[in-house]
Amino acid sequence: MIKKQTNQNSLIAEQFSKIVRELRSLNKKEFDERIEMLTKGESVSHSCHQFNPKSNSSFLFNSAKSKLYLDLVKDLSNFNDSKLIDSATKPKIGILLDKTSGNLSTISTRIKSFNSPSFLLFNYxxxxxNLYKFFELLSSFQEIKDDNFSVIYCQETFNLQMKIKNSSSEKVKIKLIKLLKKYCEQELKI
Incomplete structure (x- = not known):
């Protein structure tokens, strides 16, 4: 059992090193092109500063922005819509470890590095x-004990999204999508 775990960790470390070497070899332009390739087919959420909410939803949109900004900065005196939205929604490169298969992949992400029972996301x-952070997260899984509800919310929605993506049953996908929708609606109610 221990030998199997050691072998799996060794394979994960090799895959991680290979991905990191590949990412480090990219120049700025290639790095941006990689992000663009990874986000191809996504909604244009990273251009939210161009978002023009309907009149009946502008209050909800502004409330969500204020809540997010308060969670990030704790001060509304320097509130800047475009900087806030760009920093919160700009896609970044992440390395995702699927713990059930032991496979690593490069993905686009908009959340911080975290560890869960099913996945480990390293925001590259x-x-x-600080590449050691990946191995710290890998070696010491701890239940989420964060007082910041926004961090927990991001992690939970990410877990639901990955379950939807990996599910082979359409019925399960529909149930998970409904759960994700309900979860997001609850978060937006301030």
Whole structure:
């Protein structure tokens, strides 16, 4: 059992090193092109500063922005819509470990590095200078004990999205999508 776990961790470390070497070899333009390739087919959420909400939803949109900004900065005196939205929604490169298969892949992400029972997400764009963080997360899974509800919310929605993506049953996907929708609606109610 221990030998199997050691072999799996060794394979994960090899895959991680290969991905990191590949990402480090990219120049700025190639890195941006990689992000663009990874986000191809997504909605244009990283251009939210161009978002023009309907009149009946502008209050909800502004409330959500204010809540997000307060969670990030804790101060509304320097509130700047475009900087806030760009920093919160700009796609970044992440390395995703699927713990059930042991496979790593490069994905676009907009959330911080985190560890869950099923997945480990390493935000390479933010944490690339501290590669040891990946191995810390891998070796010491801890239940989420964060007081910041926004961090927990991001992690839970990410887990639901990955379950939807990996599910082979259409009925399960529909149930998970409904759950994700309900979860997001609850978060937006301030």
């Amino acid at each position: 764009s933010d944490d690339g200078s």
